Amino acid sequence: MTMHIEDPVSRSPGGTSYWPDVGASLVVFLVALPLCVGIAVASGVPAELGIITGVVGGLVVGLLPGSSLQVSGPAAGLTVLVADTVATHGAAALGVIVLGAGLLQVALGLLRLGRWFRAISPAVVQGMLAGIGLVLVLGQLYPFAGRSAPATTWEKVAGLPGLAVAAVTSPAGIGVGVLTLVVAALWKRTRFRAVPGVLVAVVVASGVAVFLPLARIEVGSLGEAVRLVDFTLVDAGVLGAAVTFALVASAESLFSAAAVDRMHNGPRTQYNRELVAQGVGNTLCGVLGALPMTAVIVRSATNVQAGARTKASRVLHGVWLLVFVVALPGVLSYVPLAVLAAILVQAGWKLLEPRRVLELARTDRAESAVLLLTAGLIVTTDLLTGTLVGVLAAVVKTAWDVSRLTVTVTPDGGEHEHVTLRGNATFLKLPRLLEALEALPVTKHVRIDLRGLRHLDQACRQAIEQWAAAHRTAGRTVDLIRPASA
Template sequence: MHATLRTFASLKSAAAVRREVLASLVVFLVALPLCVGVAVASGVPAELGLITGIVGGLVVGALPGSSLQVSGPAAGLTVLVYEAVQQFGLGALGALVLAAGLVQLALGALGFGRWFRAISVAVVQGMLTGIGLVLLLGQLYTMAGRKAPGSGPAKIAGLPGLLSAVATDRAALTAFAVGAGTIAVLVLWKRLPAKVRVVPAPLAAVALATAVTVAAGLDVAHVEVQGLADAVRPPGLDDLGALGSVAALGTVLAFALIASAESLFSAAAVDRMHDGPRTDYDKELMAQGVGNTVCGALGALPMTAVIVRSSANVQAGARTSLSRILHGLWLLLFAVLLPAAIGVIPLAALAGVLVHAGCKLVPVKELGPLWREHRGEAVVLGVTAVAIVATNMFEGVVLGLLLAVVKTAWETSHAHVATRELTGGRLVVTVTGNATFLRLPKILETLESLPKDKPIELDLTGLRHLDHACRTALENWAERHHDAGTEPVLLRPMAEKAGIPA
């Protein structure tokens, strides 16, 4: 409330208010087709996407954190939501989202918001790439009016059959043409004159596809509409009780962590677009938690801050949070006053919008430079993306995080082994750097190649770090390496460097 009052107080002129209103209309026009499209792709009623967009504007928009980024249903969670609905049912979705919101609130209150910035960028890019590929593969089937297979590998295996259906079935070809035309408008829109581009590309593409299907009388599937009030599904006691299963808790954590990471990465990107107040990450995380708690109570989709809508907000000239609050109001008025307008939208057109969004999530132009300059990061990105396609979102991200940790540990555990021979034949072996179990095979290989009939001094005082596995292995080697009658290996442990007895 205080943040909202400060927002209104900062609007000192009619021109400032007009600027915020115009920006809110731009964001509304961008958000409308995306809210509906994400909901349909998630396997839930279209109105649930609008409810999440409304909450993102009216509730989250009025809370402190980031003043310019806009929240709503995101393509990045489409795959996870679809899997959750298939596994637990539509009724349980609200309970899962509500619990995820409470987790976000707790993380924000405990000051974890800033730590999300420590997540490997390669994992985040891999997550978005994997989401983009799954979204692309799934929506290609929707574009042809076909039901998509359940798993990523099955979607890939079914592509030849899908192409055959499009080539031989007139209904599939018609629907696919509508989707392809929508994608063409999205791709070519940025090349049109600036006066035309005042209308956001997603809205123009969907509107044109809808107009063509109506004018030509094309027999294609449309969005099913049931009304905003009928779409609200507060979770019941049975739905809340289902949260006790391990699978449900895993889904809750996946919702919370992925939505939080996407929101806070979006906040960092939005901060680079403007010169206004910087994001308070903990407050923004709590704002997202409040939003998801409300969405869960209404049985709607989970929300994140969305970079597409946020960048449109900044580029439209917004300076305060009033624009994002008003965009939620416009969504509410549209859903209440013009619900029938949703029912004329072809599903293939929305699928085309999401295929285009999925393609944009794959950083094709960045992959080449990343492979040449940071090959390890490219491997993490690729493995995360492939794992998401092959398994699911949660397992893919966990695997990516583990791989990123292992990669970092490997890169930081540099241990160098140097050998020099003193007068009298004594060998001095010096180990420097960070000796961890990851480098242990190479270290032992070097040490075991040394002659056993010469006196050896193993100097570890140059090490910055020596883990337990390495210490134990090196001590065992020192005890057993020498031949009978040869001086035992003299071990100068790491502790002696600081004058501490080993």
């Protein structure tokens, strides 16, 4: 008799092997590490705070219910918002802002409002990402040349000519950054794509630059980087920033969840629970004074593509982040800031997605106008203003679309007129409807056919009935042909 002994370590209680999740977690860790550091540096805070957020995203949010395969951590999409907030309120206020955002996210999830974040126009979402991507790219061009990025977008644009001169006179940083982008792009074409191209690019570019006089990452102790939340910094501006963080982080996380769900056949995301999980993670990050977190599409897609099957992969990626920073913190000091800038330029370009913008411009001009308006205002003003105006523009566009009304006047011969209404008769089209009716010639009989209307609101209904009553009072006849259901 042959006895089969199951390996208790390699399989979960349900019989699913854990080894694919272990392998996937290592791949996600290798992608997440440089991004956690790079996003922190680009946000104007110590690199350790980005790593803390990545650890919390793995060890805490990774264990909570909601989504099984998407990975949370500091997001490139929030870099601009965090940098502006730190510049306005100071780094010390970041903790209370992130804490407030996390508590608001928890409340939104408990009130079962998570699904409503899916009701935002795709043009607004794409415009928001494109605007953030453009600002991110502009900001990271400066570390390429070893310079600090100016504070405002206009100053960044105005400084580009001087940056070009600096690139010619001091080509080392530019060369290392370009090398990073080239290696990452070419690696995708090799047969070794299971190894993250970002990791290979960082290792190769850092090795080439080991003897070059370039600014490099400085990573200290995680314990020393922690800044416990200071409630004395709370004011109206801080509370407003917390609301903005909560809305933007929630939208980005749930949009990511929708995208990740299309990549695998496993359990679908429970949006309200995922919103609570993100809120718990941000609450803890706020207490520790770390960066805000969202679910990140780059890490999540990497997790799925690496063969992850359960949430164990995202939890383990947090473990590897913690172990690496505690045991090998000095390794990161070999990575030049120009390399991190290149990685973030690549992330910003992916957010920008110029191909999708051009495709939308060719297929739907109105939607592309909403996208460009949202992105343009984010670049020229700020993230909140651009997003809110974009949402308002999308609502106006939708109201215009659903209120399309066609009024056709056909003479029946002699003293008869036939008026046909098609589409949606709403108050937005009331002036046009009345103009068409009042422009009818003085005839003895008018037939108004309402059967082609998909919707007739109270304002238009009353206007038609009042016009018909006045017409009849003048001694003429009016027939209203109503839909069978009316």
